[in-house]
């Protein structure tokens with residue numbers, strides 16, 4: 001991911017780095033190239049506009065004209081602003097003062113929620129927690145089974161409705177799971193919710209109802225980085241319908257152009273907290289905006 005964007009920006013900066021002084025025309029040429037590179041990487045237009053506007057303003061200021069190496073200074077500004085649109089500081093998980101901490105996952109079907117639930121549990125265990133997984137996705141045939149498989153791989157207990165109970169009531173399952181966690185001393189509850197292929201009201205309402213019932217400490221919106229420009233529309237719909245506290249980008253191992261990663265945090269004002277980079281339990285990392293910016297500009 002980001003390979004093509006990274007290459008384009010590196011080429012742009014190669015021309016810039018050696019320059020002793022930068023004219024306004026030099027700056028504008030650079031901004032045009034950055035703009036094109038970002039748009040080709042599927043970054044949402046409003047994000048591109050804000051980004052290039054800020055870089056241009058700073059590149060034409062004394063910060064650059066008085067710098068020892070103006071070209072290098074512009075590269076630094078681009079780096080700073082990239083860190084900014086990626087959310088600034090690393091945002092860590094918020095744990096409840098009184099356990100259990102409740103983490104709810106929301107997103108479209110296929111985004112990678114169930115896989116992520118397992119990865120989160122696996123990671124939390126390595127950090128010394130006792131996580132429990134909850135199958136609040138009772139619509140999709142096989143969803144409960146899939147979570148059970150994932151839970152086994154992660155070595156985490158899965159709370160799911162008894163087989164034969166039919167579709168059941170997801171809100172009830174989620175609410176009951178809180179009592180189970182308290183009585184069995186699980187300190188983190190990860191609630192996997194149902195997704196649909198597209199945004200719909202029933203899905204949003206169900207997620208909003210679960211949210212209201214379990215009052216999560218974190219609601220993580222899980223999004224497939226491969227969906228490109230659609231990422232922004234989807235993220236905005238979930239922000240309005242359910243609201244969320246953080247974003248998880250999945251499938252960063254794919255050859256997506258990176259636009260989702262660069263747009264979602266900025267457009268929603270919610271930080272990217274984790275990244276999923278494959279199908280294995282360990283293909284998961286905390287998201288660090290500064291490291292991601294370095295990766296892009298490397």
Ligand code: GDP
Nearest residue numbers: 109110111112113114115250251276277278279
């Ligand atoms: P859900 O419908 O949101 O619960 O999505 P799933 O967890 O079932 O994931 C959908 C598909 O994407 C599955 O085949 C997963 O193995 C795959 N998947 C999930 N996360 C990643 C990832 O980070 N990288 C890759 N390559 N595949 C992933």
